[in-house]
Amino acid sequence: MSTINKAAAQVTATVISNKRVGAYHQIILSVGEVVRHCRPGNFIAIQVGGDSSRMVLRRAFAISRTSENAQFGGTVELIVAPHGTGSKWLCAQGEGVEVDVVTPLGKPFGVPTEPANALLIGGGYGSAPLFGLADLLKSRGCRVDMVLGASNGSKIYAPMEGKRSVNSLKIFTEDGSMGETGRVTSQLSSIIEERGVEIIYSCGPMAMLKAITEIADSHGVVHQASVEESMACGIGICMTCVLPVKDSDGKISMKRSCIDGPVMDGSSVCWDLVGKSTEGF
Amino acid sequence: MSTPVDLSTTLGNAWFPSPLFTASGCASSGKELAQFFPLKDIGAVVTKSVMNKPRHGRPTPRMAETPSGMLNSIGLQGPGIDAFLANDVPWLLSQGSRVIVSIAGETVEEYAVLARKLRSTAGISAIEVNISCPNVENRGLVFATDCDTSARVIDGVRKVIGGEIPILAKLTPDVTNIAAVAKSVADAGADGVALINTVLGMVINLETMKPHLGGKTGGLSGPAIRPVAVRAIYQVREALPNLPILGMGGVASGRDALEMILAGASGVSVGTASFGNPTAIIAIQNELRDLLAQRGFTSLSQAVSYAHR
Numbered sequence: 001m002s003t004i005n006k007a008a009a010q011v012t013a014t015v016i017s018n019k020r021v022g023a024y025h026q027i028i029l030s031v032g033e034v035v036r037h038c039r040p041g042n043f044i045a046i047q048v049g050g051d052s053s054r055m056v057l058r059r060a061f062a063i064s065r066t067s068e069n070a071q072f073g074g075t076v077e078l079i080v081a082p083h084g085t086g087s088k089w090l091c092a093q094g095e096g097v098e099v100d101v102v103t104p105l106g107k108p109f110g111v112p113t114e115p116a117n118a119l120l121i122g123g124g125y126g127s128a129p130l131f132g133l134a135d136l137l138k139s140r141g142c143r144v145d146m147v148l149g150a151s152n153g154s155k156i157y158a159p160m161e162g163k164r165s166v167n168s169l170k171i172f173t174e175d176g177s178m179g180e181t182g183r184v185t186s187q188l189s190s191i192i193e194e195r196g197v198e199i200i201y202s203c204g205p206m207a208m209l210k211a212i213t214e215i216a217d218s219h220g221v222v223h224q225a226s227v228e229e230s231m232a233c234g235i236g237i238c239m240t241c242v243l244p245v246k247d248s249d250g251k252i253s254m255k256r257s258c259i260d261g262p263v264m265d266g267s268s269v270c271w272d273l274v275g276k277s278t279e280g281f
Numbered sequence: 282m283s284t285p286v287d288l289s290t291t292l293g294n295a296w297f298p299s300p301l302f303t304a305s306g307c308a309s310s311g312k313e314l315a316q317f318f319p320l321k322d323i324g325a326v327v328t329k330s331v332m333n334k335p336r337h338g339r340p341t342p343r344m345a346e347t348p349s350g351m352l353n354s355i356g357l358q359g360p361g362i363d364a365f366l367a368n369d370v371p372w373l374l375s376q377g378s379r380v381i382v383s384i385a386g387e388t389v390e391e392y393a394v395l396a397r398k399l400r401s402t403a404g405i406s407a408i409e410v411n412i413s414c415p416n417v418e419n420r421g422l423v424f425a426t427d428c429d430t431s432a433r434v435i436d437g438v439r440k441v442i443g444g445e446i447p448i449l450a451k452l453t454p455d456v457t458n459i460a461a462v463a464k465s466v467a468d469a470g471a472d473g474v475a476l477i478n479t480v481l482g483m484v485i486n487l488e489t490m491k492p493h494l495g496g497k498t499g500g501l502s503g504p505a506i507r508p509v510a511v512r513a514i515y516q517v518r519e520a521l522p523n524l525p526i527l528g529m530g531g532v533a534s535g536r537d538a539l540e541m542i543l544a545g546a547s548g549v550s551v552g553t554a555s556f557g558n559p560t561a562i563i564a565i566q567n568e569l570r571d572l573l574a575q576r577g578f579t580s581l582s583q584a585v586s587y588a589h590r
Contacts, residue, residue: 004312004313004316010317010560047558055346056351056553056554056556102559229341232556233556240343241343241344253337
């Protein structure tokens, strides 16, 4: 039975810093003690627009990294693309602004109990939660390789300090403006074989996750995908962010990506049925 | 502000310590909100409309935010009544929560089957008969757009339930004369009405240049529809002064709740506001208590229908 993250709490957070990084904003929020329960893959739901806003719904963002220090207490880092009205509002908030947040939400990435060869794949700002994950995997003795992709170089998020926590980093852009020309899946099969990859972690657009699942399945490699589906509540009460997922008996049900995800077993998601009626299955 | 205000209310023969309820479909079965406040602190949890069989619901996208509101197109996803009664109701009761079970069917017979299963379940405070879900394939299946079909559903449920558990008929505002529909369900044995369900709407996606929602149309909720709800409550109260009303539709603050109470609601459900703020219902309850006290009311019941004078 799926349940809401037992550590989820509603707290008032303060913007500690807000910096533009390429096409994105790196936003650091002080959230207090709740940070101790935030794991790579968890997300945060933020109220946007202020008191008189016509935006009635929270916005969900993956937690990129966390830290605790004497000056700011517990902080979370978010990588935000100013696409819609809500994310643009958040990206316009300066130091000292208070925002109402609910976190940690969702199921985090599962970490192997024994050291393993891990491959982390991010599309666009989908790389955000992978750097915190890379730190954790390194601390558990894993080998961590990373592949990032985007349409162009300005949409690759790969901070200097993040690069230190991975053994190798390969970048693909569709227009060739950074790294090699291509997609994250372009050389995936050979990377899996050469590096002896045992587990893949991914975060990015649905089509990318689907393509990775097909390659991972063909190599018999475990694939944990962090999905992105539009959410109204982020806490499991609205039923809008569902995905068709099959259980071990092959039975399909609609799972909430905010509660049963965002991290899901890639091969259990029926990617071809996303956006289709599943009533007959 | 320490003036004591008695917030207790009744719907038919059911008593509640507070008039603030969750709205059906906006709290699932209560488990997630219980992470943020004790469910026994509010009037009741109105559970998501459940059907006889498990149901997947509509394809995604199921949601579109709109100015001061949102469209949803869930299509009654749920576990089916048997799993619901085995798991969700006992859990809610174990939390000390009062429970209003919302049921939805595709046929008059399905509602009667659901009622039969509910009759043998102990501890339920009331039944909401959702005859107005907009997210069904056939508009003819929105029973509440027609007085006769509405009455047939309520009559079927009433005959099965007997007089023990109050029945609330949930109506749609997408009709010419909502008071006439309210009268027909009251005549068929409803103890009260839940006003209003979402308003049928659509958003076109400018990238695809097609309807954005997987189900094309969806139900509009949130503050955008509140004046529609207040109007519906006022009209039904005016036509049927003795029929209890559970009001809902865009309530996001204590003032919004008081507005519905003044228009004639004995209870108020909070739906979309909980999506934006999981503790909204508690804040609204506290604000309502203060607003009543500021106006010299010592009990909620004094304020019900106060606009009709």
